[in-house]
Amino acid sequence: MTNAQGWTHWTGRAVVLARDNIDTDQIYPGRFLSLTDRSEMSSAFFADWRFAADGSLRADSPFADGQSVLVAGENFGCGSSREHAVWVMRDFGIRVVLARSFAPIFKQNAIANGIAPVEISAADYKIFVANTQTKLEITVDLAMGQGLIFSILPLNLKIFNFKLDAFDAHCLRTGTDPLGFLLSLSEESDSFSKNQNTSHPLQVYFSKGDSP
Amino acid sequence: MNTSPTSLPATLRQPPLETKVPRTLLDKIWEQSVVVPESEQHPAVVFVDLHILHEVTSGQAFKSLADRGLKVRHPERTVALADHAVPTGSPDASGNWPFANASTRKSVELLEHNCRTHGIECFSLNDDRQGIVHVVVPELGLTWPSSVIVCGDSHTSTQGAYGALAFGIGSSEVAAVLATQTLLMKKPVALRVELRGEFKPQAVTAKDISLAVLAEIGVGGAQGGVIEFTGPALRLLGMDERMTLCNQSVEAGARTALIAPDEITFADLAGRKACPQGEEFERLKNLWAGLKSDENAEYARTWIVDIEKMTPRATYGTLPALSAALDESIPDSAPAGCDDAVWRNGLDYMAMHAGMRMHGIPVQHVFIGSCTNGRLSDLRLAAEVLRGKKIAPSLKLWVVAGSRSVKRAAEAEGLDRIFRDAGADWREPSCSLCVAMNGDFIPAGETCVSTSNRNFAHRQGPSGRTILASPLTAAATALKGCLTDPREVL
Numbered sequence: 001m002t003n004a005q006g007w008t009h010w011t012g013r014a015v016v017l018a019r020d021n022i023d024t025d026q027i028y029p030g031r032f033l034s035l036t037d038r039s040e041m042s043s044a045f046f047a048d049w050r051f052a053a054d055g056s057l058r059a060d061s062p063f064a065d066g067q068s069v070l071v072a073g074e075n076f077g078c079g080s081s082r083e084h085a086v087w088v089m090r091d092f093g094i095r096v097v098l099a100r101s102f103a104p105i106f107k108q109n110a111i112a113n114g115i116a117p118v119e120i121s122a123a124d125y126k127i128f129v130a131n132t133q134t135k136l137e138i139t140v141d142l143a144m145g146q147g148l149i150f151s152i153l154p155l156n157l158k159i160f161n162f163k164l165d166a167f168d169a170h171c172l173r174t175g176t177d178p179l180g181f182l183l184s185l186s187e188e189s190d191s192f193s194k195n196q197n198t199s200h201p202l203q204v205y206f207s208k209g210d211s212p
Numbered sequence: 213m214n215t216s217p218t219s220l221p222a223t224l225r226q227p228p229l230e231t232k233v234p235r236t237l238l239d240k241i242w243e244q245s246v247v248v249p250e251s252e253q254h255p256a257v258v259f260v261d262l263h264i265l266h267e268v269t270s271g272q273a274f275k276s277l278a279d280r281g282l283k284v285r286h287p288e289r290t291v292a293l294a295d296h297a298v299p300t301g302s303p304d305a306s307g308n309w310p311f312a313n314a315s316t317r318k319s320v321e322l323l324e325h326n327c328r329t330h331g332i333e334c335f336s337l338n339d340d341r342q343g344i345v346h347v348v349v350p351e352l353g354l355t356w357p358s359s360v361i362v363c364g365d366s367h368t369s370t371q372g373a374y375g376a377l378a379f380g381i382g383s384s385e386v387a388a389v390l391a392t393q394t395l396l397m398k399k400p401v402a403l404r405v406e407l408r409g410e411f412k413p414q415a416v417t418a419k420d421i422s423l424a425v426l427a428e429i430g431v432g433g434a435q436g437g438v439i440e441f442t443g444p445a446l447r448l449l450g451m452d453e454r455m456t457l458c459n460q461s462v463e464a465g466a467r468t469a470l471i472a473p474d475e476i477t478f479a480d481l482a483g484r485k486a487c488p489q490g491e492e493f494e495r496l497k498n499l500w501a502g503l504k505s506d507e508n509a510e511y512a513r514t515w516i517v518d519i520e521k522m523t524p525r526a527t528y529g530t531l532p533a534l535s536a537a538l539d540e541s542i543p544d545s546a547p548a549g550c551d552d553a554v555w556r557n558g559l560d561y562m563a564m565h566a567g568m569r570m571h572g573i574p575v576q577h578v579f580i581g582s583c584t585n586g587r588l589s590d591l592r593l594a595a596e597v598l599r600g601k602k603i604a605p606s607l608k609l610w611v612v613a614g615s616r617s618v619k620r621a622a623e624a625e626g627l628d629r630i631f632r633d634a635g636a637d638w639r640e641p642s643c644s645l646c647v648a649m650n651g652d653f654i655p656a657g658e659t660c661v662s663t664s665n666r667n668f669a670h671r672q673g674p675s676g677r678t679i680l681a682s683p684l685t686a687a688a689t690a691l692k693g694c695l696t697d698p699r700e701v702l
Contacts, residue, residue: 020551021431021531025668033649034297034315036271036322048670053656073551075432075465079666080647081366082269083383104400104436104467105366105382112384165398167254178384179276182392185248185257186285189394192247192259193286198496201262201354202291202333205486 005114006175008143010095012068014136018129022072023079024106028088030080038087045088062132069096069138071128076117077106086113096140098147098162100125111168112178116142124149124160142169234506236402237472238438241377241503245360247394255398261359263389264345265292265332267323268649269364273386274326282391284330289393291354292327292334294320295344297650300612300639309337312651330390343615343641346370346583350455351617353484357473357500362389367583367665369462373454374481375473375503377438380462400467403437404511405429407445409519415698416522417593418453419585419663419682421445422460423525423535428515430549431533435465437512440505445519446471451480452589459584460665463532472504524698526570526661526681529558530669538685538697542568561669562659562677573695575679577660578609578686579672582646585663586614588621590683595627597687597701598634604693609636610652612644636690648672661689 032044050061070089076099077085086109089097096116110117118140127149128136139148142164149158170176182189235243248257263286270292277284284290297316303309311317320336327334335341341348346367349355357375362368366380385395405425439461441454449457454471461469471477478497481487488496527535528542534550536542544566546555559565564573580586580594591613603609611631613619619641622628628638644652646664653673654660660678663686667678681689684698691701 018553019557020554023666023668025666025671029670029674030647030649031653031673033268033647034313034319036315036319038272048674053674075435078432078465079366079668081364081380081382083272083364086382087272101432101435103432103465105380108385109382112382166252178396179280179388179391181254182257182388182394182396183282185394186392188247189257189259189285189392193393196259196261198499199488199492200289201356201359201486202288204488205352205354206333208485 006173007095007114008173009139009141010068010116011137011139012095013066014069014071014128014138015062015064015067016071016128016132016136017062018073018132020073020100021075021078024077024082024085025079027077027085028082033082033084041084041088042091044084045092066093068093069098069140070094071125072097072099073125074100076102077110078103081105083109083113086110086115090115096138098128098138111171114172114175116140116164116172117168118147119163120160127158142173234509236505236509236511237375237440237470237503238377238400238402239509241358241360242399244358245377250398255396258360258395258397260362260389260393260395261289261356262354262361263290263393264349264361264363264368265290265323265327265386266296266345266363266365267294267319268296269383270326270386271319271322272383273364273390274330276384276387277390284332284390286393287331290332290390291349292323292332293345293348294323294334294336294342296643296647298337298342298640298642299650300610300642300644300652302640316650340616343617344583344586344643346455346459347586347614347618350374350451351484351615353481353486356496357477358503362395366462367459369466369468370455370459370583372458372461372469373451373471374477375471375500377468377470379468401437401512403434403439403466404514405439405441406514406516407441407443407519408516409445409448412448412519413522415524415684415702416519417682417684418449418456420522420525421517421519422457423527423532423680424522425457425515425517426460426464426533427535427547428517429464429533430547431463431531432465433549434461437466439464439466439469440511441469441471442505447476450476450589452587455587456584460532463665473500524682524685526679526685526695527667528562528564528570528679529555530561530667531558532665532667532680534558535680536570538570538695540570542566542570570695571697573679574659575661575689575694576607576658577654578607578690579612579645579660579662579664580610580683580686581612581614581644582664583614583643584646584665585683586612586618588618590663591618591622591627592625594683594687595630597684597691597698598636599630601634601691603635603690606693607690609634609690610639610645611636612639613641615641634690645672654678661686661695
């Protein structure tokens with residue numbers, strides 16, 4: 001779950017899911033949540049979109065091998081906080097999500113796993129929606145806050161701008177992981193916790209023994 | 213000392229400018245919780261008072277600690293519960309629980325193992341305090357106003373009802389809190405929902421109010437913000453009902469919700485075990501009583517919702533924000549802020565259509581439970597409807613108490629008998645059909661009226677359909693075999 005390597009540029013094929021409010025139950029259905037081993041989780045990625053009830057591939061699945069940029073509408077990753085959604089997304093190969101907006105916990109989870117959650121404008125999103133059947137190649141430059149949409153047929157080239165928080169971009173580019181950063185501040189945290197002048201509810205609870 | 217104002221140092225004569233700025237409840241909790249303020253280089257570092265763990269989102273976090281050779285920094289500020297993967301069937305004569313499969317069993321055992329290794333208290337299957345995290349933690353009195361409480365679970369917002377800044381985090385953040393007791397976070401924006409009204413109309417519960425609020429805000433309308441519920445109608449809502457409201461706030465995209473602690477909050481806390489008694493409680497109460505937004509405090513946005521004109525509601529699409537009154541029809545077009553394709557896909561998935569009457573929609577399953585509506589007051593509401601009656605033979609009703617303690621209290625009142633006599637299945641506490649990962653699920657193509665929080669496609673099982681409603685509506689539906697306005701049976 002650590003963001004081992006940083007990156008600044010990414011180029012890859014897009015999968016366009018022209019929908020708002022894609023929730024984490026779609027990305028990682030609940031029935032797979034009991035899996036404890038990361039290596040067993042991969043096939044849960046958009047399982048109900050990719051596979052029919054008998055396990056065969058669905059003809060209408062938008063997913064294909066080699067896609068590494070996912071495009072979606074508003075409020076992407078809403079619902080459950082499950083980081084499993086991001087783990088299997090990364091296993092599938094996704095490194096960039098271009099969306100109109102993100103649910104806050106999903107966004108944090110993405111950054112912690114080296115996936116860039118990039119907010120794009122309504123106008124740029126429309127270009128993707130109009131080209132869901134086209135093979136689009138996307139290049140994203142985290143340093144510039146810019147990307148390039150490229151399609152061969154019809155030949156088309158379009159630069160788009162995006163919003164990414166400076167600290168988030170820094171984490172993605174350097175591979176900085178929030179846990180490492182917080183550990184470096186443990187002196188401050190320790191003195192803060194010592195200065196807290198109230199008792200703790202768990203301490204009160206357990207001081208009363210086993211009485212109800 | 214009799215010092216004239218002019219002799220005071222210049223800095224004391226005039227209060228600093230910022231003290232004049234009215235502050236919100238969120239501002240006040242935030243200020244006392246920040247270890248290192250936000251800067252251009254990084255978000256704020258926030259201290260976590262209480263960290264709650266469960267079996268689904270903690271396993272990888274503990275693994276991450278092990279991989280890095282880290283310890284849990286404050287096991288005494290951490291508590292764990294098993295809830296998501298827990299079976300709702302009863303244990304056999306030798307005490308073995310009927311886990312659905314090896315992986316659900318393993319996830320609970322792994323939680324127990326990790327807690328033993330790190331000295332964390334864990335209320336698992338062998339403990340009579342077991343139950344859903346957001347039911348048990350407030351029940352024990354662990355949810356103190358002004359605390360920062362986190363859990364790898366989005367519905368941690370439930371506990372905002374006590375005036376705690378309580379929110380869900382991902383597993384990487386669970387690891388960070390385990391190792392440092394802190395989080396990196398940008399301060400969320402303060403939003404407000406003002407609840408107006410002097411009375412609650414017949415059969416309107418917190419769930420109906422919540423669905424109406426979500427319809428007003430829209431599914432992403434509160435994205436990333438913290439909703440503070442204010443207004444006179446809060447006086448009409450007890451702690452269980454306030455928890456239902458705060459629980460569902462995340463379905464509007466909010467990070468969490470808050471309600472300023474008041475006499476109702478203090479009366480609830482007073483008898484709970486994790487709450488001090490006597491002078492110490494009085495001291496805390498005085499501290500907490502100051503925790504309210506200043507007059508004229510500014511919010512990025514305010515929604516005003518009047519509860520007096522409300523009637524019971526239920527959802528019709530695959531987003532909690534898509535709901536309609538039970539005495540109305542499904543609207544002819546998507547509401548403002550909802551993409552038309554999302555709206556139509558949702559209706560298709562639910563086998564519903566625009567203009568369809570809500571009342572009478574066929575239903576095969578009813579689920580009463582979850583962290584939204586699995587508390588004693590919820591079960592009492594449902595039991596009142598079902599007392600002395602039988603559910604429709606075409607339908608299955610499951611009642612799953614939110615905790616062992618709720619189950620015991622319900623049994624002491626005889627509610628279990630009412631449910632069983634009506635034809636319901638009275639099951640063991642678990643998240644059960646809300647998250648549908650413990651082996652409980654709704655079969656493909658069948659519809660469940662559920663008191664839980666999410667009606668997303670496939671949420672209760674592949675191609676299963678979910679209608680969110682209150683415990684009253686759920687019970688009325690169970691009697692009639694189709695979506696039913698509870699006013700018909702009360």
